[in-house]
Amino acid sequence: MTESNRIEYKQELTESLEKEVVAFLNTSEGGVIYLGIDKAGNVFGLSDADEIQLKVKDRLRNNIRPSCLGLFDVIHELRNGKDLVRIVLAGGSEKPYYLRKYGxxxxxxxxxxxSASDPMPARMIKELFAKRVRNSIGNIRSPRQDLSFEQLRIYYQEKGFNLGDKFASNLELLTKEGGFNGVTKTKEMV
Known part of the structure; x- marks a missing residue:
């Protein structure tokens, strides 16, 4: 058993846990971190796996942004009669994830x-953030799908324009599936 791009071993809970978690959240596949196993794959075990599970959960909840709740599981495991903690991480959808104290x-x-977690270049941080912000509201399905935009149609008809059948698409008010997106809520209120 060796470390890889999807697996990280730590003999004990260390200060670098959040760094490793952030790196896995910023991938598309996620990964697994084992506590109680050294870098060579030797099982050492942990003295109080229950307490460590609680510490891990609290540290991830408080020290990583955006919130990664729901993207990880902390599991107690027995291997060779020794207690381990396995942290299973999904790749997050709100990249880039980061350490709260460094932003x-x-x-x-x-x-x-x-098998390493390296600092992300500034260019990549900006690109990931731009994708997250730009795409978020346009991809969220509006809870209101019964919108008519009748006031908008009347306004444009009075000005001598016909909105036509494609107006919602042209104004980027639809999700990829064709339903109204989150932008429509603010447009309908205007």
Whole structure:
């Protein structure tokens, strides 16, 4: 058993846990961190796995932004009669994830390269953030799908324009599936 781009071993709970978690959250596949196993794959075990599980949960909840709740599981495991903690991480959808105390900087954002977690270049941080912000509201399905935009139609008809059948698409008010998106809520209120 060796470390890889999807697996990280730590003999004990260390200060670098959040860095490793951030790197896995910023990948598309996620990964697994084992506590109680050294870098060579030797099982050492942990003295109080229950307490460590609680510490891990609290540290991830409080020290990583945006929130990664729901993207990880902390599991107690027995291997060779020794207690381990396995942290299973999904790749997050709100990239870039970062260490709260350093913010969205090269000191706070990490990416997994091989079996290492390296600082994310500033260019990549900006690109990931731009995708997250730009795409979020346009991809969220509006809870109101019964919108008519009748006031908008009347306004344009009075000005001598016909909105036609494609107006919602042209104004980017639809999700990829064709339903009204989150932008429509604000447009309908106007």
């Amino acid at each position: 969205m900087t090269e000191k706070g954002c990490f990416i997994r390269i091989g």
